[in-house]
Amino acid sequence: MLDIPSENFGIYTYIHLLDTCIQSKSLVEGKKIHEHILKNKTHITKTILLDKLTCMYLACGEIDLARSVFDQIPRRNVILWNSMIRGYAWKGPLDQAIGVYYEMLDLGIKPNKFTFPFVLKACSGLKALEIGREIHSYVKRSGLESDVYVCTALVDFYAKCGCLVEAKNLFDQMPQRDVVAWNAMIAGSSLHGFYEDTVQLVFNMQSSGTSPNTSTLVAVLPTIGQAKALSQGKNIHGYSVRKMVFEDVMVATALLDMYGKCGSLDYARRIFDTTSLKNEVTWSAMIGAYVLYDHMREGVETFDQMILDGTVSITPATLGTVLRACSKLADMSKGRQIHGYSIKRGSIVDIMMGNSLLAMYSKGGILDDAFRLFDEMDTKDTVSYSAMISGCVQNGNAKDALDTFRGMQASGINADTATMVGILPACAHLNALQHGRCNHAYLTVRGFASNTSICNALIDMYSKCGRIDFAREVFNRMPKRDIVSWNAIIAGYGIHGRGGEALLLFHNLLNDDPKPDYVTFICLLSACSHSGLIAEGKHWFHVMPQDFNIVPRMEHYICMVDLLGRGGLLDEAYNFILKMPFEPDVRVWGAMLSACRIHENIKMGEEVSKNVQRLGPEGTGNFVLLSNIYSAGGRWDDAANVRIVQKEQGFKKSPGCSWVEITGTVHAFVGGDRSHPLSMKIYEKLDELSVEMKKLGYQADIGFVLQDVEVEEKERSLLYHSEKLAVAFGILSLCPSKPIVVTKNLRICGDCHSAIKLISKITKRAISVRDASRFHHFSDGTCNCEDFW
Template sequence: MSCATARRVISSTRSCVTDPHDYIRLLEACTQSNSLAHGQTVHQHLVKNSYRDSPVVLDKLTRFYISCHQLRLARRVFDTIPIAGKKHNVILWNQMIQAYAWNGPLNNAVELYGNMIENGVVPSKYTYPFVLKACAGLQDVEVGKEVHESVKRDGLESDVYICTALVDFYAKCGCLDDAREVFDKVCGRDVVTWNAMIAGFSLHGMHGDLVRLVAGMQEAGLRPNSSTVVAILPAIGEANALWEGKAAHGYCVRRWFHGDVVVGTGLLDMYAKCGCLSYARRIFDVLGVKNEVTWSAMIGGCVTCDSTREALELFDRVMLEDAMIPSTVMLGIVLRACAKLTDMRRGRRIHGYTIKSGSVLDLMVGNTLVSMYAKCGVIDDVMVFFSEMAFKDTVSYGAVISGYVQNGNAEEALEVFRKMQLSGIKPDLATLIGFLPACSHLAALQHGACVHSYCIVRGLTADTSLCNALIDMYCKCGKIDMARLAFDRTSGKDVVSWNAMIGGYGVHGLGNEAVSLFHDMQAIGVKPDDVTFIGLLSACSHSGLVAEGNCWFAAMSRDFSILPRVEHYLCMVDLLGRAGLLNDAYNLIQKMPVRPDVRIWSALLAACRIHKDIELGEEVSKNIQSLGAEGTGNFVLLSNIYSAAGRWNDAANVRTVQRDKGYKKSPGCSWVEINGVIHAFIGGDRSHPQSTLITKKLDELLAEMKKLGYCAESSFVLHDVEDEEKEKILLYHSEKLAVAFAVLSLSPNKPILVTKNLRVCGDCHTALKFITIITKREITVRDASRFHHFRDGTCNCGDFW
């Protein structure tokens, strides 16, 4: 019966159909012509005429609905067929499962397969590939393995189709060994089998195996097709293997694949990931057919390659000219661009759009929004949005945690990390890497060490970035030996590992160790970068290694082709200035190829204070003020220079100017971790619950200190007050409060680590030496520039900071 005839029959006969075969023929015709409306009319008729009990008719009806992509209707009809009527109709089960496997929901495919087994329906060899496809999509290893067992039981282990599906399933689930095992047993592997295997290795970034596989495929006499190329391109991009990328591109041109949208998109994405944005753009421009994915890949490539403006231009163009409706992927890419540019206005606009389109509900888009607000520094908006997210995963928490860390609020990061664990979400690698800097910042050793144990238990310590974060954490928590241990145990050290360790030695005043490690680094063949030299030069500076510092500063551009940045000059000015070579420091500033900024002059001013050079101090101070910079610290330094020289009037004048200009000294804050809790103190602060005890302890210590010859160094006080008052003000400096609290809270044999946001004050530095004698404790203070290890009345900085 032709379609036209069928249609005529349907419209004329209405209720005259009596033979079920007529229905069957009608439904077949509707299926062929894909006419949903007619088929539904037939459906109504057969319901009226009680043919709904005929399995044969219902079989046809189910297939009709499947072919019209009406899966729900198909399923409803399918379910009305009694099990007896479909027990031997595997083909119908297969069709339903196939439909689900192709169009979703995938778990329906798996569920239906379960029903089938439960009801004693024997699967055919066509059943397995569909179920496996669903398992691959769902990453359902358990069911997939059951299917594999059935395949073995049915003796289908060498069937190419089934085995290809098995390889694909294992590969997508990351069970590459299983995939390999099946793959090796297949007789008559074809291109699709190879592609499944190749795609699996590509998906899991196993670059080396991938290259061998593609070669193996060609040796077996099979030609890679466009799917093969498309599968390997992401891996090439990820490995930054430009040379192989170009080879793949050449192959595409030879085989005439390069005009294909999917291949073209893959190629341009690969080039962008390899950092060759211009190649990517050329492919994009000549590609005849572009779809939404092509545009997304191009725009995302621009973002990756730091051509963020170009990315937004392209986005505007496609939105305006092509009136494209952006997908969630596209929106995520554009939000990342906004984050990179800290373009919050556009970010908010896109956020509005995602609300309208419903994409906000997409977890990835939501997480990108969190990160966008965090990178723009509006942490309040981060929290509002984050708390409203219906679903949060470890990435959401990771974005908030690192958002807090990036905005200098490590304590909040600690709190969010705790909440995350309470809500039952396990931190993954990236979350931990993002969280560790919070521990580093706070010198929260107990939290940091806890993370370390967790990483060991979870087997995450093979990751270089994680080890780097651990090295840094131990350095910043004062545990330089633990840092070195972590460093030594880091396999695959990269430049960041070396930099972290060298910088760590530097801030601990272990300049020689830093230099020696720098030599090791070169011996092993790791190329130092600009950060390495910042760490190395500042290490020399903290340890007074003038000759070494000069030598490496000269070498960095000469032997390593790294042009010194302002930061490097800063280290050198610091190095020379501290060593008392004020003229050399001044000359270096004069020779700088870039204009010296406030930081440079401040470093020199600090040196002037140490070496009591009033004349140069005044000149430097003028330079600073002429830059229009509101460096409060500079007023303090200059005033200190005058006070130290006994020129009290000049010192007072500086303070008056400072006050008139409205500059306030940023408050000094110190903190200490006791049993995993951070206790913070501000100078003169009495808000701590144990304030009375702390004050009492400090008074006791003061009395003892005086007996040993301590005398308050009032040049470190800015206020115009009497000497006894000055003594009190100094006594309640934040670092002393924190130390006193630690003395009260920690058992006598435990070392104390106090952290301060500014540089430690000179009087406190002296006082702490006395306190180590009185309490017989080791006290470490980490200030804004380095560690001070106090022990038996001395500090390892040699009063040289």
């Protein structure tokens, strides 16, 4: 455009130039014209020029500049008011569109049929239902309710606000309907997930003689995909082919997405490959379909093709989807590449992208990187904290999970059900009953306590924190139970050594709606094992395939070996393994080795150990068991050789650790630990208890000391085992009426078991110890396991 040379430029020249700017959306040139008009004071007050300037700024998307000119116009006609309302309705802020509408009414300007669609669009965007209804009343008074243009806008407004009955009533009363009216009704029904109604509307539309267009297809296909109604989707696909609209990129993408959500990945890929023009949504739909149906490798490969294509921009949502695939594949290398890519393109500031990275790193066990990223994020939401909490719990960092949860509470971010389902296992792991009860109270206040998943997590938490009575109370109050609920409560009774109650619950389950699954029988057989119910365990193992059509898995055989082995039936357990229908794995032989340790059968233990070594031990446990067997038999050289092999193969023995919660704080101890501030008093209390125990006939069982040292040193070593330290600290810290609940990461040793029985009698305290296998409840010199564990 040429510069304007003269101050005496004619008004119609200005109008012509502004029209050109409007058509080409030339903001820079339009501003030059505006400046020239301002200099030429002769024309500055001309309404026609101000009208054109307003329209020019609106056409260029400069809503604020348009408003500043608009406000200077002394006499504004309805067309200009409509233009201003439309500008705000499309560009925002939406509330300004409604404000301009009411300002127009206040000035006595009567709206026309073109005013209402714009202002109703703003109302639907804001979900301003009452204002929309007020506008509807004005439409009725104006006699415009039958106008197809206005009525379509009202249908669209009510549908988007979820008032489908009102939308349908208006729609049915329309004297004539065009494709836009049908699409408004279809889109609203689809938006709110009414699949059957949406599909029926499309059929009715065709029956009425109105042909669906691309907007119709794009509106209806997502609902079909969500409903996984593949046959209906194929009908729509056939229609799009007949009408030659399937090559439209929006229709092709919607079809691809529909097939992907229905699990027809071959169809989806065929459409993807034949779509010549692919946009970012097309690529994302294909990647998302692969990830949704666990084809992670194909999802990552498609993303790589998208990068190589280089013709489309990549959104944080797409990157987040690929990161989920990397997390599932444990492909941290690829995940780190995507992280680097996101930093280069600035996507890391996006919270959704950040959350996806947090989930990938935490699930992959790379918690240092997860926490580093978490600390760097300027904005965090519930998903951010939930990703960190669940990652910590999954990787055994329960204390870090609790600390993160406290940080979330301090930040003022409210936890949702996903967060709480993540944090409750941390309370269970640490035996942090007080934290668990506080979280239960929070769930009740927030209205989450009746959620089935939450109740299941509470049952598990209370069971593992030693309060099976609280767990049963939650179970009894549940409005709806699923099989996970039954499994959790049966498992809870099992670890507390209450196999009889577990069996009774199982019988109740048989009369309930959910049918037992393979996990139910694992819980049931384990409960029988912990309670010495050998006959019952054998019975249910044998009827499981016959009466319930559940083929025993490796986990069921492990339970049976454990059941027979704990009961002293070592030969039967060994023969049971040999008759298994598939090759027993190292866990089966590990259960057998544990039984050999309990019953001090060195010969069989050596034989079993050969099978363990042949398969390759999964961890330190089997080395420790064999070493313990030799140590208990006084074969110190053999025990030492086992530990040498263990070290050569890179396995480290986990130190015994016990912890106890006192007034909301978890205190941890290891054997011989003197790092606690009250260590001196703890050791004094143990020495005092040792004297009292010996009066009752206690003799240290030095067979549980696995080093070849003097007897006196062995006795001192036993006295300061981690569980005894935790119990002594509990006695010092808790009032006599409160039970002491200790958690140990390994199996409680036989000497500690004998000693704590006597301590419960001496102190008249209720003491519970949860070891790696089960709960031991000590009271008045006895344990509920009856020395069978």
